[in-house]
Amino acid sequence: MSPGSVADRLATRPRAVLLALVLVVGLVPGAAVGSVGVPVGPGGGVDDATAAEAPIDPALEDAEGEVTIFVHLESPPSDGNEEPADRRMRAEASHERFDRDVASSDAVTVEREFWITTTVLATVDTDRTDLETLAQADGVTAISADDAVSGTVDRNASGADTEAQDLETGGPSAGLEQLNVPETWDTYRTEGEGTSVAVLDSGVDGDHPDLDVAEWHDFGDDPSDEPIAYDDHGTHVSGVVTGGNESGTQIGVAPDADLYHGAVMTECGGEDCVGYQRDIIAGIEWAVEADADVIVLSLGIEGYNPGLLETIENANDAGTPVISSAGNQGAETSTSPGNFHATTSVGAVNDGGTVPEFSSSEEIETAEAWGSDAPEHWPGSYDVPTLVAPGVDVTSTAPGGGYTTKSGTSMAAPAAGGAAALVQSATATTLDAAELETALTETAVDADGQRDGHGIIDVPAAIERAGSYSTIEGTATDTVTGAPLEGTTVTATGDGDRHETTTDSGGAFEFEGLEADREYEVVAEGSGYESTSETASPPADGSATVDLSLAGSGTIDVDLEDDGFETAVDDGTVSATGPTGSYPGERTDDGSYQIDAVPGDEEYALEVDAPGRLEDERTVAVDGSETRTESFDMRGDSTLEIAVETGDGDPIENASVVVESESEETLEPDERTAADGTLEVTVPGTGEEYTVTASGADLESTTAETGTIDEGTTEAVVIEPPESGSGGPVPIVLAAAGVVVAVGVARLARS
16 A cells, blocks of 8 residues: 555544554654543443533534544443343444434434444534534433544564575574473463464465464455455564464464454554554454454553543453553553553563563553543552563564564564463363463563563463362361351462462352362361361362361360269260250260360350259350360159158158169268158169168168169158067068059059
8 A cells, every 4th residue: 555545545534543553662752642532431331420411522622514423322231241242232222222312313324333332433413413412312421532543653673574584493483482482382282272362453464374364354444355464563463473483483472373363453654554443443342253362452542541441341351351562652651552451461571581661661540540431440550561571573474475573562462462372272261351361460470580470471380370270169067067167267278379268158168270280288277176188189170079077176074973872974965066066975984974076166055864864954165175074963853752650650750761772872861851751862763673771760770672763753652660579670561552562562653
């Protein structure tokens, strides 16, 4: 294309938004900035302030005659991330309303509709309707200008093109070595296959032996059906991403990735090359719809220009991250969209690891730079570039089958795009924009050799980080009760890679993004519990399950003694019931029981029981890992109602009573018979027979045996002295409800 024809075409489009192609050597000034206006924010909605009249770009203040503008429209709210088809459907509803209510007027002509931004490009005849009226139309959220932005750049930092035979040195280029790309190819056996990279630039030589263009689209006013290079920049950038090794030197980072090239910078002449905002938006829309894995933008507008902001935010949400050059104006400068927090911004570095003076870098205060255009999820400040990659004297493909050497962040961005393709190719799980950027930044190597972002891309390390999209999942439960433990801290540590989380209400936990094929120690720690651990080795792009059982840190020792016979109770049961269930005890010695694994820092209902004895309960608190000791004197659950009488049936007061069990254990109540000669004695109803001995001032020691005393019964016993003159002891008669029992023993059972 001749410079004259370019000038003619530019003259016919005075209000078109032109985007300067940023690909210059470091010390050459970049493009001047023109206002692109105030588009609606990434949410696509309209706030109260815009309900009456949408904001109008100040650049349109003096607009006269026909003017081409962007009209930003309100769209139905989204539930979050959505498929492109869903976003298109929501946008089309807004377009239809605009066409029906506004564009039906002869004063407004819709030139192009965008679904990724819910925007229309319209030509308005301001002699027939003013922009203020349009801004008040239902559903219009903002109106922005299509102002021109252009720049003169030095496109060839190193001079003349390099012929193909000069590259026949074999092996990969120095830039690929710097990114450890050959190691990636060997270790992970991938050169980008299965992925796609969309380069939006100035066209490409589709016949170059080192390039294979999988998808092509020309977004210019006079589009070409076949790949065409409007200048040499787009061909050079495309070669850095996917170029082959026909020259003998491997050029591209990901030669097996599919190259999608969208021509968006089509007005080129001499050293000047410009593009249009609407074409770049359309190009991003095309790449997202084609499901490209990454978009490379080696272009920019000087300063803070929000014109592409919503488009790029939505591309990220749709799963197509955007990588952009940072700019070539040096320190304390940046260009848009490379200075968006939504893009992965790339600066240049030479083969010695030094950042050249031309490579832009800036610490951006969000509110100061972007004002209300910044989405709420952006941080208060951030640094650009995000990463650096080879950008000095980079040799790549040139139109006509040759090669050329260039410098600039325009060369660094496609190197990062190729790296992203390798990372995605080596990882079976599809990475979203944040995951991909995290993999690249957290493994980048800075000047001090640290991996903390803003350094040189290390592709194998990024793949190891991203290839860790393996998962460890499981539950934390109480060892004794099996109850799920909420709020338990769980860590997974493997070779210095440490992750931490807490369990949910169901005791479940999950670690995503772990490095695969690595052994992890998974440790669970909870308040009142002993820590526990298991090991796991999750496979690549798979998961491992680890169920952790935690034992409480406390212990309760319980001693049981019969309240009357003062002997150990060996057949008892003990338990402690708390928030996480019931913990049983085991007998450890005569009358001694132990409840282990009781969670500390809780209160428990301590319950004891034994055959023939009354249950007992008390509340106890267990602090930390202490051993709590409790003793219970257990009362029998049966009663002997003893009546001591004279031979005439008169009650004997103040008689003492001794009860002896079958095991010859004795119970000696402190009380004596009352005035009516009676005394109640509590004994265990264990199915035993007891020997009862009564003695007193008016009674010689007299002994008798009861019948079987069952659990929970009351036995009436009447003791009379032996008949006089018998010459020896006479069996005692026990009266029991008219039933005479053998050997003179009567038994009365009453409930």
